[in-house]
Amino acid sequence: MTVEGVGRVRKGDLQLTSVNPAQKSFRVCVVGSGYVGLTTGACLAFLGHRITCIDQNTCKIEAMKRGETGIFEPGLDKLLRLAAGNIAFTTSGETDLEQADVVILAVGTPSLPDGRVELSQVREAADKIGKNLTGDRFRVVAVKSTVPAGTGKMVKDLLRKASGRKGSTSFAVASNPEFLREGSAVQDMLYPDRIVIGVEERAAAETLAALYRPVLEQEFVPPPFCPRPGGYGFPALITSDITTAEMIKYAANAFLVTKIGFINEIAGLCDYTGADVTAVARAIGLDHRIGQHFLRAGIGWGGSCFGKDTAALLNMGSEFACDLPVLRGAVEVNRRQRLRAVEKLQHALKGVRGCTIGLLGLAFKPNTDDLRDAPALDIARRLLSMGARVKAYDPVTMNNCRTLYPDLEIEYAEDVISLAEGCDALVLVTEWEEFTHLPLASMAAVMNRRVLVDGRNALDPPEVQKEGFVYLGFGRGTGEKFEGDILVQREHK
Numbered sequence: 001m002t003v004e005g006v007g008r009v010r011k012g013d014l015q016l017t018s019v020n021p022a023q024k025s026f027r028v029c030v031v032g033s034g035y036v037g038l039t040t041g042a043c044l045a046f047l048g049h050r051i052t053c054i055d056q057n058t059c060k061i062e063a064m065k066r067g068e069t070g071i072f073e074p075g076l077d078k079l080l081r082l083a084a085g086n087i088a089f090t091t092s093g094e095t096d097l098e099q100a101d102v103v104i105l106a107v108g109t110p111s112l113p114d115g116r117v118e119l120s121q122v123r124e125a126a127d128k129i130g131k132n133l134t135g136d137r138f139r140v141v142a143v144k145s146t147v148p149a150g151t152g153k154m155v156k157d158l159l160r161k162a163s164g165r166k167g168s169t170s171f172a173v174a175s176n177p178e179f180l181r182e183g184s185a186v187q188d189m190l191y192p193d194r195i196v197i198g199v200e201e202r203a204a205a206e207t208l209a210a211l212y213r214p215v216l217e218q219e220f221v222p223p224p225f226c227p228r229p230g231g232y233g234f235p236a237l238i239t240s241d242i243t244t245a246e247m248i249k250y251a252a253n254a255f256l257v258t259k260i261g262f263i264n265e266i267a268g269l270c271d272y273t274g275a276d277v278t279a280v281a282r283a284i285g286l287d288h289r290i291g292q293h294f295l296r297a298g299i300g301w302g303g304s305c306f307g308k309d310t311a312a313l314l315n316m317g318s319e320f321a322c323d324l325p326v327l328r329g330a331v332e333v334n335r336r337q338r339l340r341a342v343e344k345l346q347h348a349l350k351g352v353r354g355c356t357i358g359l360l361g362l363a364f365k366p367n368t369d370d371l372r373d374a375p376a377l378d379i380a381r382r383l384l385s386m387g388a389r390v391k392a393y394d395p396v397t398m399n400n401c402r403t404l405y406p407d408l409e410i411e412y413a414e415d416v417i418s419l420a421e422g423c424d425a426l427v428l429v430t431e432w433e434e435f436t437h438l439p440l441a442s443m444a445a446v447m448n449r450r451v452l453v454d455g456r457n458a459l460d461p462p463e464v465q466k467e468g469f470v471y472l473g474f475g476r477g478t479g480e481k482f483e484g485d486i487l488v489q490r491e492h493k
């Protein structure tokens with residue numbers, strides 16, 4: 001474990017054992033049991049803590065009591081089974097809150113139309129937690145939800161008000177932002193790059209460091225379905241003041257968004273010059289200062305976090321009259337990328353009116369059923385508004401789409417072949433594993449015209465072209481083989 005720190009908790013001086021050397025197991029309440037709360041609860045229960053997951057959604061809680069996660073998240077159901085003896089689910093939880101050593105706040109923080117963060121779930125949860133902060137035992141309320149700088153102070157005030165305490169030190173507020181990725185949430189929580197803890201007082205940092213000790217010291221036997229990655233050492237523990245911890249989360253997401261925006265900008269230019277952006281990305285990513293991740297050009301990012309978190313950061317900037325042009329540009333590039341897929345179709349089909357377009361994938365990324373801000377929805381809406389017929393196939397999230405967007409006139413197919421039937425073009429929207437080895441010959445045989453827009457640059461152009469398709473990637477050059485490709489392959493060996 002590496003301990004770093006800024007602010008009041010100084011570098012290297014955290015004593016994990018000063019909490020109580022005997023205390024290995026903490027009583028923890030997790031308020032909000034969505035993607036983050038449920039994964040946090042399941043992982044901490046697996047690591048030996050006693051967890052109560054509290055959510056106001058009765059259907060969710062009833063399903064969790066039956067052992068169902070209610071979301072598609074690889075390994076989460078198995079982890080819950082392993083941790084079953086240590087985890088309970090409730091819609092109330094007053095007694096559990098009263099007895100908890102640590103309360104983790106993991107409720108939603110959606111965007112308002114102007115980009116500000118809607119904090120009503122945080123306020124309501126803080127009010128409920130505060131009302132149950134009785135007795136003199138010290139406990140920590142850790143905010144895991146992504147919240148704007150200054151929210152920690154607001155939560156502290158709300159807790160004080162609801163608990164009726166004035167200036168008491170029997171609880172401390174901390175910021176403990178979460179960096180998990182949907183689709184690999186269990187893996188990210190058991191083997192994180194870093195754990196960030198923002199505090200006002202040292203006792204809170206020590207309590208949370210002790211809570212996460214099994215992860216920080218990797219003191220657990222990995223579950224068989226989620227082995228420790230080869231070469232994984234220990235995560236860093238970063239301690240800071242609360243505002244810095246809150247900002248770290250936004251800055252991390254803003255940086256990732258900027259990286260994707262940058263490569264998409266280069267891909268746009270590659271479309272004109274004929275250069276292949278996949279080789280450009282590979283080559284620049286080999287520079288350790290740049291790194292390989294988040295350099296895949298295509299239709300861009302979606303999901304529950306990037307959109308709302310960048311909007312929140314831009315809004316924070318405007319509140320202080322502090323312009324953030326790099327981030328603003330990256331967000332704008334992303335908005336355009338979705339429409340570029342439609343432009344490519346229009347160009348290849350000479351207009352999409354009356355055409356049938358098949359979407360391969362709906363989820364915003366593979367291994368999740370999450371449709372929040374999914375590019376597929378914008379692409380489908382745009383195509384429908386232009387008079388096209390839209391079909392879709394997704395291995396996991398079609399039922400979600402039917403339920404959440406009943407007015408979206410998508411025709412759902414049972415598999416990739418029935419999707420291709422009668423289509424003029426296909427768009428690869430989500431790079432699910434099964435879409436990286438499509439039965440292209442069989443699909444081509446049932447299509448009306450053969451155009452394939454590879455929205456994730458996930459396919460091999462010659463393989464697609466071999467089956468008679470017009471292949472349209474994002475910045476993938478002319479599709480011809482060049483001497484340069486040979487050099488790239490040599491470097492792979």
Ligand SMILES: NC(=O)c1ccc[n+]([C@@H]2O[C@H](COP(=O)([O-])OP(=O)(O)OC[C@H]3O[C@@H](n4cnc5c(N)ncnc54)[C@H](O)[C@@H]3O)[C@@H](O)[C@H]2O)c1
Pocket residue numbers: 031032033034035036037054055056057060106107108109121122124125144145146147178179180181182304305
């Ligand atoms: N999903 C991600 O990949 C991810 C990653 C990192 C951080 N985050 C952040 O974590 C937070 C939670 O995200 P999520 O995706 O889990 O959201 P979510 O919408 O899936 O879950 C939030 C849950 O909180 C519950 N809730 C709301 N108000 C409540 C209350 N007063 N009492 C009890 N339960 C209440 C809701 O019913 C819901 O089940 C957000 O701030 C998000 O930005 C999300």
